[in-house]
Amino acid sequence: MNPNSPQTVSVTVADVARKAGVSKATAARVLGGYGTVSDRVRDAVTAAARALDYRPNELARSMTTGRSGTIGVVVGDIENPFFSLAMRGITDVARQAGFTVILINSGEDVSAEKAAIRTLIAKRVDGLIVSPAKETDVEHLREVVGSGRPLALLDRGINAFEVDTVIADDRQAAEGVTRQLIALGHRHIAYLTACDTPDHLFRTPGDINTGSVRRRIEGFLSTCREAGLGPVERWIHMGAVIPEQTRQIAERLLEGKDRPTAIIASDSVIGLEVFKTSRAIGLAIPDDLSLISFHDADWTAVTSPPVTVVRQPVYQLGEMAARLLVERLNGFAGPGREVVLQTEFVERASISSAPTLP
Amino acid sequence: MNPNSPQTVSVTVADVARKAGVSKATAARVLGGYGTVSDRVRDAVTAAARALDYRPNELARSMTTGRSGTIGVVVGDIENPFFSLAMRGITDVARQAGFTVILINSGEDVSAEKAAIRTLIAKRVDGLIVSPAKETDVEHLREVVGSGRPLALLDRGINAFEVDTVIADDRQAAEGVTRQLIALGHRHIAYLTACDTPDHLFRTPGDINTGSVRRRIEGFLSTCREAGLGPVERWIHMGAVIPEQTRQIAERLLEGKDRPTAIIASDSVIGLEVFKTSRAIGLAIPDDLSLISFHDADWTAVTSPPVTVVRQPVYQLGEMAARLLVERLNGFAGPGREVVLQTEFVERASISSAPTLP
DNA sequence: TTGAAAGCGATACCAG
DNA sequence: CTGGTATCGCTTTCAA
Numbered sequence: 001m002n003p004n005s006p007q008t009v010s011v012t013v014a015d016v017a018r019k020a021g022v023s024k025a026t027a028a029r030v031l032g033g034y035g036t037v038s039d040r041v042r043d044a045v046t047a048a049a050r051a052l053d054y055r056p057n058e059l060a061r062s063m064t065t066g067r068s069g070t071i072g073v074v075v076g077d078i079e080n081p082f083f084s085l086a087m088r089g090i091t092d093v094a095r096q097a098g099f100t101v102i103l104i105n106s107g108e109d110v111s112a113e114k115a116a117i118r119t120l121i122a123k124r125v126d127g128l129i130v131s132p133a134k135e136t137d138v139e140h141l142r143e144v145v146g147s148g149r150p151l152a153l154l155d156r157g158i159n160a161f162e163v164d165t166v167i168a169d170d171r172q173a174a175e176g177v178t179r180q181l182i183a184l185g186h187r188h189i190a191y192l193t194a195c196d197t198p199d200h201l202f203r204t205p206g207d208i209n210t211g212s213v214r215r216r217i218e219g220f221l222s223t224c225r226e227a228g229l230g231p232v233e234r235w236i237h238m239g240a241v242i243p244e245q246t247r248q249i250a251e252r253l254l255e256g257k258d259r260p261t262a263i264i265a266s267d268s269v270i271g272l273e274v275f276k277t278s279r280a281i282g283l284a285i286p287d288d289l290s291l292i293s294f295h296d297a298d299w300t301a302v303t304s305p306p307v308t309v310v311r312q313p314v315y316q317l318g319e320m321a322a323r324l325l326v327e328r329l330n331g332f333a334g335p336g337r338e339v340v341l342q343t344e345f346v347e348r349a350s351i352s353s354a355p356t357l358p
Numbered sequence: 359m360n361p362n363s364p365q366t367v368s369v370t371v372a373d374v375a376r377k378a379g380v381s382k383a384t385a386a387r388v389l390g391g392y393g394t395v396s397d398r399v400r401d402a403v404t405a406a407a408r409a410l411d412y413r414p415n416e417l418a419r420s421m422t423t424g425r426s427g428t429i430g431v432v433v434g435d436i437e438n439p440f441f442s443l444a445m446r447g448i449t450d451v452a453r454q455a456g457f458t459v460i461l462i463n464s465g466e467d468v469s470a471e472k473a474a475i476r477t478l479i480a481k482r483v484d485g486l487i488v489s490p491a492k493e494t495d496v497e498h499l500r501e502v503v504g505s506g507r508p509l510a511l512l513d514r515g516i517n518a519f520e521v522d523t524v525i526a527d528d529r530q531a532a533e534g535v536t537r538q539l540i541a542l543g544h545r546h547i548a549y550l551t552a553c554d555t556p557d558h559l560f561r562t563p564g565d566i567n568t569g570s571v572r573r574r575i576e577g578f579l580s581t582c583r584e585a586g587l588g589p590v591e592r593w594i595h596m597g598a599v600i601p602e603q604t605r606q607i608a609e610r611l612l613e614g615k616d617r618p619t620a621i622i623a624s625d626s627v628i629g630l631e632v633f634k635t636s637r638a639i640g641l642a643i644p645d646d647l648s649l650i651s652f653h654d655a656d657w658t659a660v661t662s663p664p665v666t667v668v669r670q671p672v673y674q675l676g677e678m679a680a681r682l683l684v685e686r687l688n689g690f691a692g693p694g695r696e697v698v699l700q701t702e703f704v705e706r707a708s709i710s711s712a713p714t715l716p
Numbered sequence: 717t718t719g720a721a722a723g724c725g726a727t728a729c730c731a732g
Numbered sequence: 733c734t735g736g737t738a739t740c741g742c743t744t745t746c747a748a
Contacts, residue, residue: 010505012741023719028742035744038717055505058480059426060741062417063724070460070481078449079673084442091436091463100477102428103461105449119458122416123428147368147413275660299657302633315437370725381735386726393728396733418725421740 011052020048031056062124070100071325072120074130075154076108081297082267082314083131086154089318090129097326099126108133114140121147127325129318132156134209150328152321156211162336164324166317170212173310173343174219177264177292180345182227185354186262186290189229190253191220192274193266194241202236213266216294220264235260246273254281254289261354262290268297268309275303290351305349313341369410378406389414420482428458429683430478432488433512434466439655440625440672441489444512447676448487455684457484466491472498479505485683487676490514492567508686510679514569520694522682524675528570531668531701532577535622535650538703540585543712544620544648547587548611549578550632551624552599560594571624574652578622593618604631612639612647619712620648626655626667633661648709663707671699 017027022041029035030045031054037045048054062068071094075083087103094101102125104116110133117140120128127150132141138158144151145163157165181189195214197207205221208214217236224232237253240246250273253259265271271293275285283289285305293300296311320339375385380399387393388403389412395403406412420426429452433441445461452459460483462474468491475498478486485508490499496516502509503521515523539547553572555565563579566572575594582590595611598604608631611617623629629651633643641647643663651658654669678697 010741014741024742025719025721025744026717028744029718032743036717041717055476056480057482057741059417059420059482060724061743063421063726063741064743066724068417077446078436079443079446081439081442084439084445085437087442087461088435088437088463091461095462100481101461103445103449103459104453105446118413122414123458124415124417269656272656272660279660297657298627298630299655299660302630302637302657303660304662368725372725382726383728383735383737384733386728387734390727394733399734415725418740419727421725421742422727424740 010057011054012057013054016045016048016052016054019052020044032061066124067126068124069098070102070123070125071322071329072102072104072117072123072125072128074104074106074113074116074120074128076106076131076133078103078105080269082155082295082312085314086131086318086321089315089320090322093319093322093326097322097329099326099329106131106133110134110137117141117144121149125149127151127329129154129321129325132158132211135211135214136209150325152325152328154321155317157338158211164321164328164336165338166321166324166341167212167215167338168312168317168341168343170215170343171219173294173345174216174264175223176345177310178220178223181262181264181290181292181351182223182229184262184290184351186260187229187354188258188260189220189224189235189262189264190260191217191236191264191266192240192246192249192270193217193236193238194270195266196239196241200239202233202238204233216266240266240270240273243269243273246270247277250274250277251281254278254283260289262292262351265291265293268293268295268300271295271307271309272297272299275307286350286352288355290354292351296346301348307350308348309346311344311346313343316341368415369412370415371412373410374403374406374412377410378402390419425484426482427456428460428481428483429680429687430460430462430475430481430483430486432462432464432471432474432478432486434464434489434491436461436463438627440513440653440670443672444489444676444679447673447678448680451677451680451684455680455687457684457687464489464491468492468495475499475502479507483507485509485687487512487679487683490516490569493569493572494567508683510683510686512679513675515696516569522679522686522694523696524679524682524699525570525573525696526670526675526699526701528573528701529577531652531703532574532622533581534703535668536578536581539620539622539648539650539709540581540587542620542648542709544618545587545712546616546618547578547582547593547620547622548618549575549594549622549624550598550604550607550628551575551594551596552628553624554597554599558597560591560596562591574624598624598628598631601627601631604628605635608632608635609639612636612641618647620650620709623649623651626651626653626658629653629665629667630655630657633665644708644710646713648712650709654704659706665708666706667704669702669704671701674699 013028017024027045030042106113129152131154151163153165195208205214205218292308294310296309300307300309371386375382385403388400464471487510489512509521511523553566563572563576650666652668654667658665658667
């Protein structure tokens, strides 16, 4: 058969074996690279395989070995630069370790996350990396570990049970920036996040389902309280899910009579929108308003003024999660590990001393 | 068995059948949702499945059906906002159509791309979406269609053989922006791209392996020539792969004696670096230098001045590629289709009349 | 070192 | 409507 002709039906080990004049088992041994075979036979089989353009069927292999060579990844939204960069870290490590990656977006929706995990288990992934949408609803994650598959959590931890977790030191980072703002004389600081509650009101950190954000808010609150500052719970504004909502929140905030002199944005998408809004309103950064954003997105360096940010080691977060998972896949069986990566405070020009308000 | 207990060995149709007191075939029919069964039996099997916490094994299913329910996607770099957004379009369509997505990064390297495709075929993906690193080296893509699997090309076409292709109207877009600059009096316009040749010198569009960029350059060149402008080939600068290289190119260009009065950046990463560099050098945009960038990245709207860009329908590019592929997967067998999506010229404030140079 | 044969977990055809 | 059985392509004992 012409090797270039469209190959409708795939050639199997049996075909190669026949052509090479050996048994199926022997052909499989050289094709699969296991067991021992004589050089003469190896050459014959290899030649036959090449002639027939043999392509191994990984599905069949997985059936018998029980390992699929794939890891499943569930993230909120691959379009988000945070996740796409973390994903790059994951895929790099995975490929190097010989694994392939199946990606599913949850859209930060728990039921979609559950469906995703079901699908991945059905596909018999060897392990999973998940960035859980909610820390309070984790039965499906428990099932994963129950199924015997290793699980690594990305950016958001679940204290409830023992799995490998990789997060950044969000709490300390939040404490640091808050302290900084307070030192500059700010007495009313707003914190904007995409997280939300049914009635859009913040009461306690327990209301926050996203671990990274909850830790930041805890740090923010405790630092404000230590400094004896006002009704800090009311300074936390939720529901900045899409730019339009963020804009509305920012407008209400900045045009109100008791406006904050500083804003902490929980991610770069929010930071960008706050930046735009304050400009639209005519407030000057940093003179009228100080702004600090989490996530060192590329645009933060080119605005006027450039934005002071908390740089998270996003690529490394993904890399480490994959590394921990691969270790498990290779047999490591110790207790769940929690890795906390350091953030970095990048000082630029969007914060200054608090203005003296009327 | 306690349903919460770690389930080391997976339960199969045979187990469910036994528990329900029916044959394997019958249990498989209700579990797989095919064939016909009586209500009584259906209930019994369903109950047994639930009690045993049965999880279907998609691998086994794929073995017999020959369909894996997965599509493979090979992109240059998922970290790049262009690809991550396109990927979002792909995954959205795929999920809705009941497919799952395996993602592999090629790093714009052809040999990695080849390996990726081998892997994906071994995993028996039902179809592939590829953004080919080089248009001149496509034997492996030919093999894909030879294997009987549908293939869709993203952002970069291969005229050589018939597959579905989705691109943007890069050529017209480039013509448009070039015409605009010429109308504003610019007589020396530079084009910066990440594409490269061994000696870093541009000679003909044939040197450009990335289809989208080649088409833009063709449009740029022909428009300049029509206007009777200078040594246009020398206005094309290659090798702006990483920010550092881009900076060097931009510095050399802007500090040279015959400096261009306008720059077209082939993507937003390059545009960002040109913006930074011109500011560092002390050239004012748009008075000293006009800048137009491809890709409407989010930062382009918040700089001072905001940057004029060519907006590409990136999400839709991915969406459409997936849509075409899914159609094939559902049996469509017509000839290869080429879909060209419209770009949009977003006029902001980074271009103006050419300055009168000394 | 090699071969025969038994799975892996589903689907699908053919009888009954 | 239900059951028996061959089959998918590969791995993996177990003997020879």
